[in-house]
Amino acid sequence: MDDKSVSTxxxxxxxxxxxxxxxxxxxxxxxxxxxxxxxxxxGLSSEAVRRHVRAHVSPAAQxxxxxxxxxxxxxxxSRMLDIADSARDERVSAAEAGHSLLALQAGRAEAYALTKLxxxxxxxxxxxxxxxxxxxxxxxxxxxxxxxxxxxxxxxAAHFDESDRPDIASSLRSLxxxxxxxxxx
Numbered sequence: 047m048d049d050k051s052v053s054t055x056x057x058x059x060x061x062x063x064x065x066x067x068x069x070x071x072x073x074x075x076x077x078x079x080x081x082x083x084x085x086x087x088x089g090l091s092s093e094a095v096r097r098h099v100r101a102h103v104s105p106a107a108q109x110x111x112x113x114x115x116x117x118x119x120x121x122x123x124s125r126m127l128d129i130a131d132s133a134r135d136e137r138v139s140a141a142e143a144g145h146s147l148l149a150l151q152a153g154r155a156e157a158y159a160l161t162k163l164x165x166x167x168x169x170x171x172x173x174x175x176x177x178x179x180x181x182x183x184x185x186x187x188x189x190x191x192x193x194x195x196x197x198x199x200x201x202x203a204a205h206f207d208e209s210d211r212p213d214i215a216s217s218l219r220s221l222x223x224x225x226x227x228x229x230x231x
Contacts, residue, residue, distance in 0.1 A: 137152035
């Protein structure tokens with residue numbers, strides 16, 4: 047842990063100045079207790095514990111805490127995407143059932159989760175569009191290769207099967223069928 051005990055506004059950090067700082071920091075690193083639980087246990091505010099971690103805990107220790115707790119930028123992004131996917135599913139179900147207000151609320155939740163995810167990942171609208179264009183070009187090229195070279199296409203399909211994407215594997219295999227029909231016609 048860093049030895050800085052003054053925050054950026056000149057106030058002493060209540061965790062740094064706490065007589066049981068070592069125990070508090072050990073508990074933080076162990077990941078056995080939430081910020082709220084640590085705050086309650088040592089008579090601190092949850093925000094003071096968060097501020098301490100942000101301002102006075104070394105990046106290496108923060109990384110260790112993330113590994114123990116299981117919250118990494120990737121896992122947080124994955125959870126946010128799960129939330130957005132769930133909101134999308136609710137939106138679609140509500141719309142299909144004719145519940146337009148519920149569909150609108152789920153749509154807002156979906157948009158909020160996706161916006162936060164994009165902000166966290168630093169994805170700008172322009173970058174996302176460029177990535178989509180690149181992915182489209184890759185997909186078109188792979189489809190052409192799958193049509194012209196069945197062995198490569200089958201290898202790609204097998205990879206998608208192994209990656210739990212049988213839908214993509216099936217689409218690739220249907221390209222083989224189309225190619226075979228075109229050749230025999």
